[in-house]
Amino acid sequence: MKRIQTAAVCGLGTMGHGIAQTFAAAGISVRCYDAAPAARVSLHERIAKNLADFAAAGLVKKKDIPAILKRITVFDNEADAVRGASFVTECVAEDLGVKQEWFARIEALVPESTILASNSSTYPISMSGTTLRHPERAIVTHWFNPPHIVPVVEVVPGPRTSEAVTRTAMALMKRIGKKPVRINMELPGFLVNRIQVAVMREVWDLVDRGVASHEDIDEAVRGTMGFRLAAIGPLEVHDFGGLDIQAKVFQNLAPEIRSSTELPRTIQQLVEAGHFGAKTGKGFHSYTKKKLAEKLTRRDQAFLALLKLLHSPQLK
Numbered sequence: 001m002k003r004i005q006t007a008a009v010c011g012l013g014t015m016g017h018g019i020a021q022t023f024a025a026a027g028i029s030v031r032c033y034d035a036a037p038a039a040r041v042s043l044h045e046r047i048a049k050n051l052a053d054f055a056a057a058g059l060v061k062k063k064d065i066p067a068i069l070k071r072i073t074v075f076d077n078e079a080d081a082v083r084g085a086s087f088v089t090e091c092v093a094e095d096l097g098v099k100q101e102w103f104a105r106i107e108a109l110v111p112e113s114t115i116l117a118s119n120s121s122t123y124p125i126s127m128s129g130t131t132l133r134h135p136e137r138a139i140v141t142h143w144f145n146p147p148h149i150v151p152v153v154e155v156v157p158g159p160r161t162s163e164a165v166t167r168t169a170m171a172l173m174k175r176i177g178k179k180p181v182r183i184n185m186e187l188p189g190f191l192v193n194r195i196q197v198a199v200m201r202e203v204w205d206l207v208d209r210g211v212a213s214h215e216d217i218d219e220a221v222r223g224t225m226g227f228r229l230a231a232i233g234p235l236e237v238h239d240f241g242g243l244d245i246q247a248k249v250f251q252n253l254a255p256e257i258r259s260s261t262e263l264p265r266t267i268q269q270l271v272e273a274g275h276f277g278a279k280t281g282k283g284f285h286s287y288t289k290k291k292l293a294e295k296l297t298r299r300d301q302a303f304l305a306l307l308k309l310l311h312s313p314q315l316k
Helices: 016-025 037-056 062-070 078-082 096-107 163-175 192-208 214-229 234-241 243-256 265-272 289-311
Strands: 006-010 029-033 072-074 087-090 115-118 138-142 152-157 179-182
Touching: 006 016, 006 078, 016 029, 016 037, 016 062, 016 072, 029 037, 029 078, 037 062, 037 072, 037 289, 062 072, 078 096, 087 096, 096 115, 115 163, 138 163, 152 163, 163 179, 192 214, 192 265, 214 234, 234 243
Parallel strands: 006 029, 006 087, 029 072, 087 115, 115 138, 152 179
Antiparallel strands: 138 152
C-alpha cells in the first residue's frame, strides 16, 4: 500500500475524470490519458468544477483545491501516462475487444508489479484480461457514476487474481475514501448492476404499459424505495418489514413481474429514434442545454448532501 503513490487513469470521459479526481484528492499523483484531445484539454476544468461543488458542500477545503489539481498530469501519449504508475485503471469504452486490446497493450508498458484495474460495468477480468501474461495482477474495480461522489466501489478479482492484489485494491479504495465491496465470484454485471437491471426491466415494463406517467414513476420510486435505500440496504428493509410478510408479497407478485429478455416496445422506439436521454436532449424526459445543466447541478448537490449525511467520507 505504501508504494502506491502514483496511479494512472486511461480514459477521461464520464467516469475517468472523477476517478482521477478521487485519487488526487487522497494525495496520490495521477497520470492521465485519453485518445480524444478534447477530453485531455478539458480535464482540469471539469475536475475544478467538481471540487468547487465539494468545497461548497464542506467536503474539501477550498485552499486545498490547487494542490489537488496539481497532482493531476495529462499526457498526450498513453505509454508516458502509465510509466511509473503502481496502479493503472482503464475507463475505456465498454466494448470487450477494446478492453482486451488495452490490457494487451498496457501490460508491455509497465513492470510486473503494477496492478491493472478495469472499471468495466459488465465484463469480468477473466474476459477483458484474457491475453494477459500475468493475470494475477489484474482485477476489476467497478466505480459508479458519478464516481467522485458515489461511495461504493465493487472489487472483483478473477480466478487467477492473486489474493495480495485483491487485498491491495481493497485497501487502496479505503485509503482514497471509498467503501469497497468485495465480490466473491465472477459473474457478468457483478452485484449492483444485476440488481439495477432487474429493477430496470420492471420499471420499463410499467412505462410500456402506461401504468403511470414518467414523472410519477420517478417520484413514486424516489419517495419510497429510493428514500429507504438511501439510508439502509435492501436486506435490512426486508428484516424491518418482516420476512414472513415479504415472503408472501414475493409469492403473490413474482408470477406477475416481467421476465422477458426482450426490450419493451417504448424503449426500443426511443433508442431507434436516437433519443438516448440527457446526452441527446430527449429520453423519458426532455432536456434543453440550460435545463440539463440545472438538473445535473441539483443532482450532484443532492448526492453530495447524502454523501456528507450518510457516508462521512474522510476526504482531504
